[in-house]
Amino acid sequence: MTKTLHHRACHLCEAICGLTIETTVLPDEGTRITSIKGDSLDSFSRGHICPKAVALQDIQNDPDRLRQPMRRVGEQWQAIGWQEAFELVAERLADIQQRHGQNAVAVYQGNPSVHNYGLMTHSNYFLGQLKTRNRFSATSVDQLPHHLSSFLIYGHGLLLPIADIDHTDFMLILGGNPLASNGSIMTVPDVEKRLKAIQGRGGKVVVVDPRRSETAAIADQHMFVRPGGDAALLLGLLNTLFEEGLTRVTHLPVDGLDEVRQAIAGLHAEAMSPRCGVPAEQIRQLARDFAAADKAVCYGRMGISTQAFGTLCHWLVQLINLVTGNLDRVGGALCTQPAVDLVASTSGGHFNLWQSRVSGLPEYAGELPVSALAEEMLVEGEGQVRALITVAGNPVLSTPNGRRLDQALDGLEFMLSIDLYINETTRHADLILPSTSALENDHYDTTFNTFAVRNVTRFNRAILEKPEGALHDWEIFVGLAKAFAAKTGRELKATMPPAQMIDYGLRSGLYGDASDWKLSLETLANHPHGLDLGALQPNLASRLKTANKRVQAAPEVILADLARFAAVALPDADELLLIGRRHVRSNNSWMHNYHRLVKGKPRHQLLMHPADLARRGLVNGQQVSVTSRVGVIEVEVVESLDMMPGVVSLPHGWGHGRAGVRMGIAQSQPGASANDLTDERSMDALSGNAVLNGVPVQVAAA
Incomplete structure (x- = not known):
């Protein structure tokens, strides 16, 4: 047996904790992960990790994870070659756009897109060719007001002061x-x-x-x-x-x-x-x-x-x-100065340059609010969405009124998913293209270094070899881009691997060739535990992107x-309001298929104050029905003095019981989807961000 220690950051949430991963090469079995621990030499995370990091090996070994392109034929899934898949996508999308217009193809990009740098650097190499205004992402589910307010106040949606x-x-x-x-x-x-x-x-x-x-x-x-x-x-x-x-x-x-x-x-x-x-x-x-x-x-x-x-x-x-x-x-709110500076290298953005076809919702930075996605598919007329591309997302569970979106996906002419799983959303796809796993790929955190409470940087080398016949996410987008360009007769500019882009960003950034740090990928290769570039410092005045620099x-x-705001009536004191909640062992909708993360007591129940239970004749542990304007679910209720009276709480991301999904552990503990209750009509009217907290509901015995 040959044992090797590797150092990298966990990519599963925004904390990017440093890890020490031990791999062992076994005769006739290949390389296996034998240990994942916190990296005590990481100056940022200081050895801390949460249970999600240890589960990286479960993701790697999950038998439900797709490892080759899959095409849906009737109710069955069949393997398909990469080039054949690329050409099929190009043919179907080009045909739909020729018949119905560019906006007939929509795109949804999920939260993991910002956790995988190949998706950040290369997704638009293909998606940009579509020239569709129907772009959507998880941003308008949970964070668009952050970016819009910073855009309006400071001139750039990523110029976000950090605590x-x-x-x-x-x-x-x-x-x-x-x-x-x-x-x-x-x-x-x-x-x-x-x-x-x-x-x-x-x-x-x-x-x-x-x-x-x-x-x-x-x-x-x-x-x-x-x-x-x-x-x-x-x-x-x-x-x-x-x-x-x-x-x-x-x-x-x-x-x-x-x-x-x-x-x-x-x-x-x-x-x-x-x-x-x-x-x-x-x-x-x-x-x-x-x-x-x-x-x-x-x-x-x-x-x-x-x-x-x-x-x-x-x-x-x-x-x-x-x-x-x-x-x-110092000690207040400061803007991070990352080694690869997205604020310096990108435009400030734009707002409300166009609106959604059906409800007239405003775009921000080229994306429309995801609350409009289902209606853009369901409402007939010129510009109706006929095809959808999802990238690392499960909007059926993570966006408002998921059952309506589920219905809308059934009516599409074509759907492509770039994803690791057949889940509640991708089960509707005609084609699923899975990338390599995170541990088979290198990575650089362009996004989360931008929001860090210290100026830090590190480059993560792949831990495991790329399997034969597999493609990295960025290679999938290059393949799609080439096939679509060939089909439509468009000229495609040359590109480079993500690592080269990061090296350029490091060299040309604040800590690059002109500084004492002289950062590059070579520098970071010599610092496997990452580099601490110092505490946050005042810098906002010089980085303002507003027209008058104020x-x-x-x-x-x-x-x-x-x-x-002033026109809204006072709340009804007798109304129950639904809020979400998060658990350290979960990450939205996709981390419920790993035993070490879902074992123990169930945590997808409805929390409710004892006084609210008593008022409705309910008891602790009872099955209850929860009803909103858009739907009804059944779930176990648990009394909790931690709840404010008049408020109930249900975690998001559950609801795995739908037919056609093959995520075994998740299906055995399905839970209920909070987004079968959230209302696509309820949103922050200014930004279009979904309202997931404060949803009026009724709770009664099931």
Whole structure:
């Protein structure tokens, strides 16, 4: 036996924890993974890992994972050669676009697209040739308000200030549960120790959430908030800062603060309290505590993105950091300066240059809100979507009203999926093209280094050899691009492997040839545990992408959205509102097929406060039906004092019982899909982001 140690970062969530992986070469069996542990020499993650990293070997060895292209023939799946598959795709898509127009082909890219650098570098090499305006992604499920607010305020959707967690004295968390997510749009491995370190140096952690989450449980203070009420709470906080003279002068060039103050003048804590369920005096005291801290940061994540005023929420988060002097300040909110800088190398973006055909929803950065995807397939007429390409996504389980989308997929003329599995979405495909596994590929985290709480960089070498006959994801897109270009007679520009692109990005970036670091792939090859490039530092003023190089505190479209906010009626006190939740052993819809991650007590039940159970004559452990405008599910209910009365919680990503799926373990523990209840008509009207939190439901005995 020959044993080898390898070092790389885990790619399964945003924390990118460093790993030490031991492989063993066995006679007649080849290379096997024999150990996965945290890399104690990784200066960023410091040896920390979560259970998902250990399950990398389960993904590698999963018998349900596809290892060759598969074509659906009737109800059966048959193997097909790569070149034949590429030519089939080119023929079908070219024919559909010729008959129905370019927009008749739609694209959906799932969350793992940003975890695989070949998808980042090469997907558009093929997809860009389609020239369709029907582009969709997971961005408009859970994070579009982040990017839209930053685009409007700072001029670039990726210029996102990150919580300087290692140096702050006061961290206010809204709609985030980093102990379960490992951080999100805040790349922060070993987050529990980092939060406890705030407390250890005399600081304070405050969590605002309708559930006493895992993060709330270790915080100094937890405040319940009514789902969908975060914008009201944030407006009350910002108004208090203005009214009580708690603001500080900022060093940043800013336009529009006077307009902001005037626009929100009537939205004070007392007026906002009934909207958010937080007493006015608590709102005011929280504002005072935040302003009194030497270094403070307000951090908002998915819970405040996936509600009717998600963009307002993220705008208000930025303003609270700004007016207290904590934006672009050590210990406050700072922009990461990554080795490969996507902000410097890409345009700032655009918004509402076109709209969806049926509902007129606005595009952002070339993508339409995914809530419109099903109707674009179902509503007949010129421009109707007739074909779909999904890339590393399972929108039937992860987007609103999944059953309607399930129905829409049945009516397509052609569907292509680039995916590792036959899942609830890809079962509809005519063709599935699987790439190599993550451990058979090299990788560089362009996205998550951009959102990291320290400036870090590393290049991950493949751990296992590429199997004979397999293709990396980027090679699949090159093959598709060549076949489509040949079919349509278009000229195709030359390309290069992703590693060469990263090497160019490293050399031309802030730490490249002109710096003391002289970063390149060769440099990173000599640092297998990654490189720490230093703590975050103020840099926003010089990186602003707005037309006049000033922070735009009062974008017109956001101020106009305040009228929509003011027009909403007070919530019904007797209404049950559904929220989601996340678990450290899950990652959206695709990590339920590995025994070590799903073993133990079930965790896909509906959580409900005991008083709400009693009011409906229900008991702990009972099967209940949960009904919304769009659907009904059955699920086990579990009583929990961690729930705010009037709020129920169901995790997303489950619901694996549909016929035609071959993910064995997931099917044996199907759970119910929360997105059979979420409503495609309910969204943040400004951005088009889906509303997944604050969904009105009724709960009764099944």
